[in-house]
Amino acid sequence: MKKRKTGIGSRLLHLLLCICLAAGIVMPCAVPVSAAGGSCGSSTTWEFSNGVLKLNGNGAVSIYAWGSYNSQITSVVVGDGITEMLSSMFVGHSTLKSITFGKSLKTIPVSFCADCPALSDIQFADGLQTISKGAFRNCSSLTAVTLPSTLKEIGEQAFFTCVRLKSITIPDSVTTIGSEAFKGNNAKTVKLGKSLKTIGSEAFNCSCFSEVEIPDSVTEIGTNAFGIVYDSVSRAGTNLNYYYTGATKKVQIIGKKDGVAQKYAEAGGFPFRVAGEAAEHTHSWSDWTVKVKAGCETEGQSVRTCSVCGETETQPIQPTGHKMGDWKTKTAATCEKDGEKIRTCTVCGKEESEQIPATGHQMSDWKVKTAATCEKEGEKVKTCTVCGKTESEQIPATGHQMSDWKVKTAATCEKEGEKVKTCAVCGKEESERIPATGHSWGDWKITKQPTLDAAGEQQCVCANCGEKRTTEVAKLVGYQVSVSVSEGGSVTPSGESKVEEGGKLTLKIKADQGWQLASVFVNGKEMKPDSAGEILLNDIRSNQNIAVVFQKKEQPKTRKCNFVDITPKRTAWLSDETGLSMNDFTVSANISDNGMVSWLDITKDCVPAADGMPKSEPYGTGNVSFRYQGSDAAVKEYLEKNSITGQIPLYLRGDGDANGIVDVVDAEIALNSYVVRLTGNQNDGISEVQRTVMDVDGNGETSLEDAAFILQYYTQQFVGLKPDWKKIISKQ
Numbered sequence: 106m107k108k109r110k111t112g113i114g115s116r117l118l119h120l121l122l123c124i125c126l127a128a129g130i131v132m133p134c135a136v137p138v139s140a141a142g143g144s145c146g147s148s149t150t151w152e153f154s155n156g157v158l159k160l161n162g163n164g165a166v167s168i169y170a171w172g173s174y175n176s177q178i179t180s181v182v183v184g185d186g187i188t189e190m191l192s193s194m195f196v197g198h199s200t201l202k203s204i205t206f207g208k209s210l211k212t213i214p215v216s217f218c219a220d221c222p223a224l225s226d227i228q229f230a231d232g233l234q235t236i237s238k239g240a241f242r243n244c245s246s247l248t249a250v251t252l253p254s255t256l257k258e259i260g261e262q263a264f265f266t267c268v269r270l271k272s273i274t275i276p277d278s279v280t281t282i283g284s285e286a287f288k289g290n291n292a293k294t295v296k297l298g299k300s301l302k303t304i305g306s307e308a309f310n311c312s313c314f315s316e317v318e319i320p321d322s323v324t325e326i327g328t329n330a331f332g333i334v335y336d337s338v339s340r341a342g343t344n345l346n347y348y349y350t351g352a353t354k355k356v357q358i359i360g361k362k363d364g365v366a367q368k369y370a371e372a373g374g375f376p377f378r379v380a381g382e383a384a385e386h387t388h389s390w391s392d393w394t395v396k397v398k399a400g401c402e403t404e405g406q407s408v409r410t411c412s413v414c415g416e417t418e419t420q421p422i423q424p425t426g427h428k429m430g431d432w433k434t435k436t437a438a439t440c441e442k443d444g445e446k447i448r449t450c451t452v453c454g455k456e457e458s459e460q461i462p463a464t465g466h467q468m469s470d471w472k473v474k475t476a477a478t479c480e481k482e483g484e485k486v487k488t489c490t491v492c493g494k495t496e497s498e499q500i501p502a503t504g505h506q507m508s509d510w511k512v513k514t515a516a517t518c519e520k521e522g523e524k525v526k527t528c529a530v531c532g533k534e535e536s537e538r539i540p541a542t543g544h545s546w547g548d549w550k551i552t553k554q555p556t557l558d559a560a561g562e563q564q565c566v567c568a569n570c571g572e573k574r575t576t577e578v579a580k581l582v583g584y585q586v587s588v589s590v591s592e593g594g595s596v597t598p599s600g601e602s603k604v605e606e607g608g609k610l611t612l613k614i615k616a617d618q619g620w621q622l623a624s625v626f627v628n629g630k631e632m633k634p635d636s637a638g639e640i641l642l643n644d645i646r647s648n649q650n651i652a653v654v655f656q657k658k659e660q661p662k663t664r665k666c667n668f669v670d671i672t673p674k675r676t677a678w679l680s681d682e683t684g685l686s687m688n689d690f691t692v693s694a695n696i697s698d699n700g701m702v703s704w705l706d707i708t709k710d711c712v713p714a715a716d717g718m719p720k721s722e723p724y725g726t727g728n729v730s731f732r733y734q735g736s737d738a739a740v741k742e743y744l745e746k747n748s749i750t751g752q753i754p755l756y757l758r759g760d761g762d763a764n765g766i767v768d769v770v771d772a773e774i775a776l777n778s779y780v781v782r783l784t785g786n787q788n789d790g791i792s793e794v795q796r797t798v799m800d801v802d803g804n805g806e807t808s809l810e811d812a813a814f815i816l817q818y819y820t821q822q823f824v825g826l827k828p829d830w831k832k833i834i835s836k837q
Contacts, residue, residue: 140152140153141174143170144168145160145166145167145168145169145170145171146162146164146165146166146167146168147164147165147167148162148163148164149161149163149164149165149167149187150162151171153171153174153178156178156179156180156200157178157179157181157182158171158178158180158181159181159182159184160181160182160183160184160187161187162186162187163187163188164186164187164188164189165187165188165189165190166187166189166190166191166194167189169191175198176200177200178198178200179201179202179223180201180202180204181195182204182205183205183206183207183210184207185209185230186207186209187207187209187210188209188210188211189210189212189214190210190213190214191214192216192237193214193216193219194217194218195217195218195221196216196217196218196219196220197219197220197221198218198221198224199221199222199223200223201218201221201223201224202223202224202226202246203224203225203226203228204218204224204226204228205228205230206228206229206230207230208230208231208232209232210230210232210233211232211234211235212234212236213235213236213237213240214237214240215238215239215240215260216238216239216240216242217237217241218240218241218244219239219240219242219243219244220242220243220244221243221244222244222245222246223246224241224244224246225246225247225248227247227250229251229252229256230253231253231254231255233253233255234256234257234258235258235260236258236260236263237260237263238263238283239261239262239263240260240263241264241267242263242264242265242266242267243265243266243267243340244264244267245266245269245340246269246423247264247267247270248270248271249270249271249272250264250273251274252274252275252276254276254277254278255278256276256278256279257278257279257280257281258280258281258283259279259282259283259286260283260286261283261284261285261286261305262283262285263283263287264287264290265285265286265287265289266288266289266290266340266345267287267289267290268289268290268291268338268339268340268345268421269291269423270287270290270291271291271292271293272292272293272294272295272296273287273290273292273294273295273296273309273314274295275296275297275298276298277300278298278300279298279300279301280300280301280302280303281301281302281305282303282304282305283305284305284307284308284327285306285307285308285310286305286308286309287309287312288308288309288310288311288312289310289311289312289340289345289347290313290338291313291337291420291421292312292313293313293314293315293418294314295309295312295314295317297318297320297323298320299320300320300322301320301322301323302322302324302325303323303324304319304323304325304326304327304330305327305330306327306328306329306330307329307332308327308330309330309331309332309356310329310330311335311338311345311347312331312332312334312335312338312356313336313337313420314334314356315334315354315356316356316357316358316359316378317331317358317359318359319358319359319360319361319364319365319369320360321360321364323365323366324365326365326366326369329373331355331356331358331373331375332356333349333354333355333356334355335347335348336349336350336417336418337406337418337419337420337421339404339421350417350419351416355373355374355375355376356375357375357376357378358370358377358378359377359378359379359380360377360380361379361380362379388411389411390409390410390411391409391411392409393407393408393409393420394407394408394409395407395422396408396419397422398422399422399423399425400424400425401425401426401428401450401452401453402424402426402427404421404422404423404424405421405422406419406420406421407419407420427452427453428450428451428452429448429449429450429451430450430451432446432447432448432459433447433448434446435447435458436461437461438461438462438464439463439464439492440464440465440467440489440491440492440494443460443461443462444461445458445459445460446459447459464491466489466491466494467489467490467491468487468489468490468496469487469488470487471485471486471487471498472485472486472487473485473500474486474497475500476500477500477501477502477503478502478503479502479503479504479506479530479531479533480502480505480533482499482500482501482502483500484497484498484499485498503530505528505531505533505535506528506529506530507526507527507528507529508526508527508528508529510525510526510537511524511525512524512539513525514539515539516539516540516541516542517541517542517569518541518542518544518567518569518570518572519541519543519544521538521539521540521541522538522539522541523538524536524537524539542569544567544569544572545567545568545569546565546567546568546574547565547566547568548565549563549576550563550564550565551563552564552575553578554578555578555579555580555581556580556581557580557581557583557603557605558580559580560578560579560580561578561579561580562575562576562577563575563577563578564576581605581606582605582606582792583603583604583606584606584645584646584647584648584649584794585601585603585648585649585726585754586598586601586602586610586645586651587600587648587649587650587752588600588602588612588651589651589652589653589670590653591623591653591654591655591667591668591695592620592655593616593617593619593620593655593657594614594615594616594617594620594622594653594655595614595615596613596614596615596653597612597613597615598610604645604649606645606792607644607646608645609641609642609643609644610642610645610649611639611640611641611642612634612639612640612641612642612651612653613638613639614634614638614640614653616655617655619658620656620657621655621656621658622634622653622655622656623654623655623656623667623695624652624653624695624702624704625640625651625653625654626651626652626670626672627640627649627650627651628647628649628650628651628672629672646792646793647792647793648794650672652668652670654667654668654695654702656697656702664696664697664698664699664738664739665696665697665698665739665742666694666695666696666737666739666740666742666743666744667695667696667697667702667743668694668743668747669692669693669695669707669740669744669747669749670692670694670695670704670751671691671692671729671731671749671750671753672690672692673689673753674688674689674691687713687731690731691706692706692707692708692711692731692749693705693707694737694739694740694743696739696740705737707733707737707740710733710734710735711731711732711733711734711735711749712731712732712734713729713730713731713732714730714731714732714749726752726753726754726755727752727753728750728751728752729750729751729752729753730749730750732749756794756797757798758798758830759771759775759798759799759801759814759815759830760798761774761775761791761795761798761799763795763798767815767818767819767822769816769819771799771815772812772813772815772816772819773812774791774795774799775807775811775815776809776812777789777790778790778791778796778799779808779809779811779812782806782807789807791807799815801814801815801818814833814834817833818833821833
């Protein structure tokens with residue numbers, strides 16, 4: 106007889122780890138109980154009684170809730186409503202002998218009952234479709250399994266080293282058998298189902314059957330799916346032991362000629378026979394005879410012989426198991442310490458021991474030792490009636506019984522008050538601050554009206570204590586009004602004056618004796634006075650340039666130029682800009698000809714004088730001069746005695762409050778204007794001149810970018826740099 110042994114440590118290492126994990130939740134030597142139970146999922150329950158664990162309900166079992174009874178479970182019954190189970194749920198249960206599955210379970214999970222040496226009876230129900238990897242691995246007491254007709258897949262190592270299996274029948278419904286699914290068994294016959302497609306590598310290796318018929322449906326057979334025909338296979342620790350006598354003989358493959366089965370047989374050196382053809386030899390076996398007697402824990406061996414060819418087969422004889430005597434108390438249990446009981450095998454004398462759980466204290470009722478007060482804890486005690494041990498617990502302090510709050514000192518506008526409350530039991534007093542009420546300010550009232558040249562003042566009064574507070578009212582925004590008058594009459598007002606923003610101005614025009622009004626131009630637009638000789642300018646929101654021309658009543662007989670007017674085309678001039686061109690002005694000559702007065706546009710015939718364009722004035726009013734290069738004789742005659750000069754308002758770009766510097770306040774004005782218009786309120790409180798001055802990037806509106814540019818200009822100026830608007834704006 107030849108004996109071969111192989112190590113499967115790398116594969117069983119995982120199994121041993123699972124066993125160790127499972128053992129960690131088992132309570133050794135638990136006292137048998139008659140009944141226990143509880144919840145093991147959202148809608149599932151467990152019940153344990155006399156060694157039987159029942160799982161009932163509808164849905165998934167998601168909790169190992171019976172861990173303290175693991176060492177007592179001999180049978181598991183899974184109810185028909187259970188749909189899912191946990192992986193490794195009963196791995197390593199040494200006492201588990203049987204398990205029955207319900208009809209709602211579709212899949213037996215990974216390592217479900219692996220390493221259960223006493224498991225000998227499995228009842229599957231129709232409806233099961235998958236047996237997952239290692240589900241019944243190393244269940245060495247299984248001798249037969251009846252698989253359900255609904256099963257489709259047998260996972261790898263599903264029945265790995267179930268060494269006592271005597272025969273294997275695969276239902277016609279199964280399509281896949283995983284790697285090592287039935288490796289290591291004593292099956293003498295294997296029957297494969299008609300729908301099988303895939304047989305994994307080493308699926309039936311280390312077995313004792315001599316032939317197998319491969320169905321035509323099979324399309325894939327893995328490496329070493331079948332192997333040598335052994336007389337017997339057994340398992341010792343983590344190793345498989347397998348035996349054979351005589352020459353090495355491989356499993357005979359039966360199948361379709363030129364099919365997958367024949368190709369597999371030829372590639373692996375297996376004997377092949379076409380399905381339907383008679384076998385070369387049929388053994389005539391003798392009865393089994395004992396070759397090695399089984400012991401309490403060790404296997405025996407029986408043998409039989411073919412009377413035709415003399416071939417022998419062997420099979421293991423299961424260990425008889427110990428015949429243990431009754432339990433005897435070795436050490437009695439006390440209130441706090443476990444005792445011990447022992448029993449002895451009547452055959453081999455092996456001794457087993459179990460703990461006797463401590464009885465636990467029999468405690469009296471609680472008695473008050475020290476009563477609790479408002480702030481101090483008390484104490485209560487109880488005593489064991491068996492051993493006299495005492496236990497104590499704190500009695501929480503009762504806490505104060507406080508009265509309602511009472512005002513001790515009333516709060517004022519600026520000073521806090523105080524309130525107190527008192528414990529009705531011990532008289533302890535607590536106090537809290539009453540916050541100051543704060544002033545109740547009335548509406549602001551103007552006490553000094555603002556003017557164009559000075560700020561005003563406003564005041565409000567606290568309704569509670571009469572305190573007053575005063576703040577400044579910004580001076581009025583004003584605009585320059587420039588009135589030029591020719592000879593022959595007067596205008597009231599004339600010269601330079603100021604008008605507040607949104608205000609109005611009445612021009613009273615009067616011609617001298619023998620003169621009459623020729624024309625009135627307001628900002629380059631001609632206007633006519635009313636019958637009383639007055640012109641009303643309403644809602645003034647920019648500088649006003651007014652030219653009034655009188656002429657003698659007699660008709661001039663020759664053409665002459667009365668005067669030349671300069672009108673800026675822009676609302677505000679930005680003083681940091683240089684190279685202003687004639688495109689920024691309109692220069693007009695007032696012409697009289699045979700009693701008719703008209704305006705002649707001479708802009709295209711004018712060029713700036715050498716010092717005629719303001720370039721560096723930061724704020725205020727600048728002079729502008731031009732030279733005439735045209736050919737009009739009347740204009741030339743006039744300019745021989747007069748010059749083309751005028752004044753234009755100058756504003757510093759970004760100087761929204763017109764104080765002559767660009768600072769943080771200007772950035773705040775621009776930002777406030779942007780926010781007001783962003784919220785949909787078109788009235789941002791600034792004039793058109795201010796809007797032009799603060800539109801530093803010239804895109805037509807005051808925006809968030811303008812506020813940022815103004816703030817950057819101020820920052821550079823503050824740290825001593827020479828800021829340049831064009832460079833700042835072009836960086837963005």
